[in-house]
Amino acid sequence: MILVRGGRLIDSTGERTGDVLINDNLISAVAVGIDAPEARTIDASGCVVSPGFVDLHVHLRQPGNEEAETIETGARGAALGGFTAVVAMPNTTPAVDCAAMVREINELAQGVPCDVIPSAAITVGRAGLALTPMAELVRLGVGIFTDDGNGVQDERIMRSALEYASSLTHINHGRRVVVAQHCEVESLSRGGYMHDGEWSSRLGIGGQPSEAEELMVMRDIALARLTGARVHFQHVSTAGSVAMIRAARQAGLAVTAEATTHHFTLDHSCCASFDPLYKVHPPLRTSDDISAIKAGLGDHTIDAIATDHAPHTAHDKQATFAEASPGMLGLETAFALTNSEAGLPLERTLALMSWQPAAIAGIDDTHGGPIEVGRPANLVVIDPDAPWTVQGSAMASRSVNTPYESRRVRGRIRHTILHGEPVVVDAEAIR
Amino acid sequence: MSDLQRDEINHLMDLTDRFAEVGRRPIPKVPALRGKTIAWLFYEDSTRTRISFETAAKRLSADTVNFSIGSSSVKKGESLRDTTETIAAMGVDGIVVRHYASGAPHQVVNWVGGVSVVNAGDGLHQHPTQALLDLYTARQHLGDLDGVHIAIIGDIRHSRVARSNIEGFVTMGARVTIVGPRTLLPVEVDTLPVEVSHNVDAVLGDIDICYMLRLQIERHHDVVIPTLREFHNEYGLTERRADQLHDQALIMHPGPVNRGVELASAVLERPNVVITEQVNNGVAVRMAVLFALLGNPVTEAVA
Numbered sequence: 001m002i003l004v005r006g007g008r009l010i011d012s013t014g015e016r017t018g019d020v021l022i023n024d025n026l027i028s029a030v031a032v033g034i035d036a037p038e039a040r041t042i043d044a045s046g047c048v049v050s051p052g053f054v055d056l057h058v059h060l061r062q063p064g065n066e067e068a069e070t071i072e073t074g075a076r077g078a079a080l081g082g083f084t085a086v087v088a089m090p091n092t093t094p095a096v097d098c099a100a101m102v103r104e105i106n107e108l109a110q111g112v113p114c115d116v117i118p119s120a121a122i123t124v125g126r127a128g129l130a131l132t133p134m135a136e137l138v139r140l141g142v143g144i145f146t147d148d149g150n151g152v153q154d155e156r157i158m159r160s161a162l163e164y165a166s167s168l169t170h171i172n173h174g175r176r177v178v179v180a181q182h183c184e185v186e187s188l189s190r191g192g193y194m195h196d197g198e199w200s201s202r203l204g205i206g207g208q209p210s211e212a213e214e215l216m217v218m219r220d221i222a223l224a225r226l227t228g229a230r231v232h233f234q235h236v237s238t239a240g241s242v243a244m245i246r247a248a249r250q251a252g253l254a255v256t257a258e259a260t261t262h263h264f265t266l267d268h269s270c271c272a273s274f275d276p277l278y279k280v281h282p283p284l285r286t287s288d289d290i291s292a293i294k295a296g297l298g299d300h301t302i303d304a305i306a307t308d309h310a311p312h313t314a315h316d317k318q319a320t321f322a323e324a325s326p327g328m329l330g331l332e333t334a335f336a337l338t339n340s341e342a343g344l345p346l347e348r349t350l351a352l353m354s355w356q357p358a359a360i361a362g363i364d365d366t367h368g369g370p371i372e373v374g375r376p377a378n379l380v381v382i383d384p385d386a387p388w389t390v391q392g393s394a395m396a397s398r399s400v401n402t403p404y405e406s407r408r409v410r411g412r413i414r415h416t417i418l419h420g421e422p423v424v425v426d427a428e429a430i431r
Numbered sequence: 432m433s434d435l436q437r438d439e440i441n442h443l444m445d446l447t448d449r450f451a452e453v454g455r456r457p458i459p460k461v462p463a464l465r466g467k468t469i470a471w472l473f474y475e476d477s478t479r480t481r482i483s484f485e486t487a488a489k490r491l492s493a494d495t496v497n498f499s500i501g502s503s504s505v506k507k508g509e510s511l512r513d514t515t516e517t518i519a520a521m522g523v524d525g526i527v528v529r530h531y532a533s534g535a536p537h538q539v540v541n542w543v544g545g546v547s548v549v550n551a552g553d554g555l556h557q558h559p560t561q562a563l564l565d566l567y568t569a570r571q572h573l574g575d576l577d578g579v580h581i582a583i584i585g586d587i588r589h590s591r592v593a594r595s596n597i598e599g600f601v602t603m604g605a606r607v608t609i610v611g612p613r614t615l616l617p618v619e620v621d622t623l624p625v626e627v628s629h630n631v632d633a634v635l636g637d638i639d640i641c642y643m644l645r646l647q648i649e650r651h652h653d654v655v656i657p658t659l660r661e662f663h664n665e666y667g668l669t670e671r672r673a674d675q676l677h678d679q680a681l682i683m684h685p686g687p688v689n690r691g692v693e694l695a696s697a698v699l700e701r702p703n704v705v706i707t708e709q710v711n712n713g714v715a716v717r718m719a720v721l722f723a724l725l726g727n728p729v730t731e732a733v734a
Contacts, residue, residue: 201617204533204555204594209618274534318512320532322554
């Protein structure tokens, strides 16, 4: 038994003060002043207790690039970041595009300190040509399909994927299967390594225009209208994308969207040092885009904050800007950065990091649910005011490619409880 | 180039004057860098820049070593970082880097400790010694460049020479107009400290320097201009256009010229064409840069 004592409880139903008693893996009591002398006590006074965070977008690199990250180290970083579930992207080597690969991920994820939910590719080998066996994969528990790293370029195949996925609800326990898109029209982004604009012009680095993303957002909104399918937009990075998604939602389409922490905390001027730590796809954009994303987070246009946690080895990042691998770490800094810099009320940040992404991932039975009796005990205890300094070498990741090194942030994850068991205690991973 | 202030450029120009004088001696060699070792690290083919630097180093009595990319560990997959650390570990005093990727020399600086690094051209980013030799050549003919009007014409977007020259000439107080179709101009061009024109005929009568850029016809011209003929007709310096220039206006080009593309062959015979002088001055300018970096306590200067 575990007693989480004295915290402010915030969940999708609101806020109150109280203790939370956990018995086995379930919440067994929620009340003020619970007396349970036999329980192990976790002190949450001065802290916020929230349903654990859910990240819709992480790269755990296993199998294929275990030098950069493994499912175990990635899950540990996730737990330290307050996440109790993460959705693993399928762009491993080989790609997660068949039943055997989903089983492999599930097996590797046994016993790690964060639930790892495999997503699967839309097309075989993420090559954009032929659909994966979606029905078989849904039967194995996959609820999100994406070719992340690339967008599906061919409209006919994307239409087909949406139509087929929208026929699988009966297999997916009555939930609609989500097709998630990395929006990038490659014929327009090709040869671009950063945002196409003032800084790419000055630095002589090829640019990816915002329109390379926006054209695919526009197209997929049209295809969502055509097919009635459930579309999720990954790592939205431009003001134009936010505006189109806002309009599509107002028109009643079943589209959702995520934004990454780095797309509302860093802009393209960071690339002026030529440091490939700032190379990421989609690229860091302008201050206007940052403002639009923050507005979208605030007005319910964007449903989730994701990390796009993308570990890379030092040698993959110590190449020239054009040749270095794109992506940056995010799991251990996401909450603190959002809390410090997004300008959102805390309950909005928690919604964007916990119950809203849990609903998109279709795991809201176990994650992100209200803190009430009978619910699975997946919780995080946060000290929202605690200042700390980001340090890549102190992270659990096998890689150190954080663009926030030495940044002062506010908001510390104190404890993370996964299925009733503490996995992070006093900001230290214990599993 | 943006790191260099006006007085620093003037200092390099004055230094160049002294080394140009060395170049005119019967035995054009001084012991200024005797005992210093300079390594060439060229990740991109280069004939003229390479030979110009090599000549400059030899006139300063420096020892030079060549890291030949084609037959080296790079072909075996060695990273830029490992390669540069290896060369630095051999105790060289300076590394001259030419790289196909923008920013590579800036990264090299972080990996070589106190070794001086010279940017001999990086991707589409900068080619600072080219800008310095262009400034020097212009100064020789026009004196103080404050208020001088230069038009840079052609493929600005894909030109490191243009990026360096825009910064260099603006720093020296010149007025810069860039001319080309939108496909050859940088994006968000209004953020640059230049005037912009798509009409070459409208600017020729008003300029002191007509700087024609090399069109990179070996890459991507099929996407950005319809045909070489159309480019020549619309933006090339034809004889008719050369006639519109003031008599004293200089015609410059970083070389090598695509005859019949940027300039009509006949224009190259005109007396105000200073392309050969640019090449000649390149040696003295590079002597000045190498001496400024290696002849004094170690400093860094890339772009």
